Amino acid sequence: DTEVTQTPKHLVMGMTNKKSLKCEQHMGHRAMYWYKQKAKKPPELMFVYSYEKLSINESVPSRFSPECPNSSLLNLHLHALQPEDSALYLCASSQDLFVGELFFGEGSRLTVL
Amino acid sequence: AQSVTQLGSHVSVSEGALVLLRCNYSSSVPPYLFWYVQYPNQGLQLLLKYTSAATLVKGINGFEAEFKKSETSFHLTKPSAHMSDAAEYFCAVSDRGNEKLTFGTGTRLTIIP
Numbered sequence: 191d192t193e194v195t196q197t198p199k200h201l202v203m204g205m206t207n208k209k210s211l212k213c214e215q216h217m218g219h220r221a222m223y224w225y226k227q228k229a230k231k232p233p234e235l236m237f238v239y240s241y242e243k244l245s246i247n248e249s250v251p252s253r254f255s256p257e258c259p260n261s262s263l264l265n266l267h268l269h270a271l272q273p274e275d276s277a278l279y280l281c282a283s284s285q286d287l288f289v290g291e292l293f294f295g296e297g298s299r300l301t302v303l
Numbered sequence: 304a305q306s307v308t309q310l311g312s313h314v315s316v317s318e319g320a321l322v323l324l325r326c327n328y329s330s331s332v333p334p335y336l337f338w339y340v341q342y343p344n345q346g347l348q349l350l351l352k353y354t355s356a357a358t359l360v361k362g363i364n365g366f367e368a369e370f371k372k373s374e375t376s377f378h379l380t381k382p383s384a385h386m387s388d389a390a391e392y393f394c395a396v397s398d399r400g401n402e403k404l405t406f407g408t409g410t411r412l413t414i415i416p
Binding site: 280292294296297 | 344345346347348349352393397402403404406407408409411
């Protein structure tokens, strides 16, 4: 099983809503990542978890809150987002922190109204 | 700090023609270099990677890339383009393979029937 599964695929939310994006992998990978990708741009790293602990926060606004409940799951909690936060949010995993190939999910496309 | 430059944000080739996507890197140490492909509405998939072994790297779907230290380049090629190759291609670099990936700005490949 070499898949990273992300849900939901599409999400529309208002600026006052609270929602969550979910990511799951069953490859035994110990590092998981959240990237943000705007249209026609490369992915931008947001957060990295290694062995279920937050290793990197790329100065992301606090309205984005990551969570790693266990080694297979990664969540991104969203609250009070702005329209400019509309983007494709990609989850990825790798064998270890920046070691080995990054496996990406198909992404969750978020629209903030 | 490492960086990559992808020359040409948009490349069009005829079906059956040679595909050449350019990537130049800047790194203070011997880099690890990657090519990722992103099909519409999907996540990123690793095409190939250079990790200081053979300078000519073969990847999936008939793609290959050659690491040229003298030119600081890692161009992606495919002898004969297929319609299914239409996608966005990202070059990425990592110092020593254990640092975060830095992506290029991407090249959109269009295949002309």
